[in-house]
Amino acid sequence: MDRLQRCVIETASNEWLPSPAQGVWRKLLERESAEQGQVTSIVRYEAGTFFPEHSHPQGEEIFVLSGVFEDENGSYPAGTYLRNPPGSSHSPGSTVGCELLVKLNMFDMNDQQQIVLDTTNTDWLPGLVDGLSVMPLHEFASKNSAEHTALVRWQTGTRFSTHRHMGGEEILVIEGTFEDEFGQYPAGTWVRSPDNSKHQPFSNEGCLILVKVGHLARLLDGTSLDK
Structure with a gap:
């Protein structure tokens, strides 16, 4: 979390760590504290895995790297860029499995734009x-x-x-x-x-x-x- 320092992580060589939800795995890149605060990670959903509904007090930013990510609002194939503004909530998961870049709780609180973009x-x-x-x-x-x-x-x-x-x-x-x-x-x-x-x-x-x-x-x- 020392953002005054240059940081390089080759995520391909990092081990997957379990999350609180069974079937959801993470490679942590930066994390303010356990299960809260600012975090950047690579996240993998096994096929058929869904995470309980939860909110994002300071927003969520996602880029779908592979597979198909889902929530109650739609399905998002590889190449989709998502922004869920501060205060939003959803129940995410994946029927077929997926990998994502996820950034949590880093929005300016005035940035309320919702984005779903198929790149x-x-x-x-x-x-x-x-x-x-x-x-x-x-x-x-x-x-x-x-x-x-x-x-x-x-x-x-x-x-x-x-x-x-x-x-x-x-x-x-x-x-x-x-x-x-x-x-x-x-x-x-x-x-x-x-x-x-x-x-x-x-x-x-x-x-x-x-x-x-x-x-x-x-x-x-x-x-x-x-x-």
Whole structure:
């Protein structure tokens, strides 16, 4: 949880840990405290598993990595991006099984937007350099921060200039291998870089990454808890 530090976790090599619900497993990436507070994790639902109804006091953000995620509001296949605002509740599960990236209790309390987006049927936009494509998923501006979440696709051999991330950056590598001057990050790697950090990213192989920027400074000063 020390968001002043750069953190790299290759989730493919991590063990699955049991959750309070039978058939639901987790790989914890960051956690404020046991079963409450802010948490980022990779979650796996075994086929036929459903979690009891529960609420998300400060919101829930999900990206479906594989399988089909479900709740009483619908079914969400791989590639679906979900945002459930503060105060929302549901009974999640999966008939066929699924894996998800889940972030809990990190919303600005003024961010009440509900999002269900099938990224497999959403247009890509050109990026800032050749070989880069971007799919915006969510943005929210507040007094102290401007947060953006997007999918970014890197074609083979794409390179980007050195740049800073005001407010920090969080990446999950979904496909291929992402790289910068600090290392190589294969599919499944989670990278969190602190506020005002900089790097020069590239991908020799090509990759698809989920990127979130601008949120870490707000979480550090606690404004996610404002009501």
